[in-house]
Each structure stands twice: as C-alpha cells, then as structure tokens.
Amino acid sequence: MKVGFSWTVFFFGFFPALFRGDIKWALIIFFVNILTVDLSNIVFMFIYNRIYINGLLEKGYIPASEADSQILISKNFIASPIYQDSDDDFDF
Numbered sequence: 001m002k003v004g005f006s007w008t009v010f011f012f013g014f015f016p017a018l019f020r021g022d023i024k025w026a027l028i029i030f031f032v033n034i035l036t037v038d039l040s041n042i043v044f045m046f047i048y049n050r051i052y053i054n055g056l057l058e059k060g061y062i063p064a065s066e067a068d069s070q071i072l073i074s075k076n077f078i079a080s081p082i083y084q085d086s087d088d089d090f091d092f
Contacts, residue, residue, distance in 0.1 A: 002049055003075045010045045013038070022052060053077055 008016040013033060017026035025048070032040045054077065062082050063069040069083040 003053065003071060004049060006045050006048045009048045013041055020052065025051060
C-alpha cells in the first residue's frame with residue numbers, strides 16, 4: 001500500500017475507491033467531483049490514501065511486516081510497532 005500521493009486517484013478519480021470496496025468514499029469523491037467539476041480531485045489525490053489506510057487500521061488491520069510498520073510510524077499512522085509475525089501463521 002502506497003502512503004501519500006495517490007496516482008490512481010489522479011488518473012481515475014473515484015474508481016480506485018470503488019475497486020477497493022470503499023463504497024462510502026467512492027460515492028463521496030464521485031458526487032463532490034460532480035459538484036466541483038473535477039476540481040476537488042486535486043485535493044483527493046493528496047488525501048485519499050491516508051483516508052483509506054486510516055479506515056483499514058480502524059477495522060483492525062495491522063501491518064504485514066516490520067518494514068510496513070515502520071513506514072506507518074514514520075507517516076504518523078501508528079505510534080508503536082505492530083505487525084503480524086509470519087512465524088505465527090503456521091503451528092505444526
């Protein structure tokens with residue numbers, strides 16, 4: 001998951017949110033773009049990835065690796081390292 005500027009929103013508007021299953025934000029982006037004749041897309045390009053990642057974290061998702069956790073810490077999404085250790089996935 002990229003953190004920061006959303007090139008997909010830049011090129012495709014509300015479709016990335018729709019394809020990610022983020023229906024609420026897909027509709028918000030769609031209707032706000034209609035009202036502002038796509039000028040609001042300039043704002044959504046910079047904020048959508050942050051909105052989406054915050055939504056995933058609120059739903060209980062955690063970073064897949066320590067590196068991912070460090071990226072989220074550096075971008076102020078989370079305060080302390082959390083991630084799923086891959087060794088815990090399989091107990092034989």
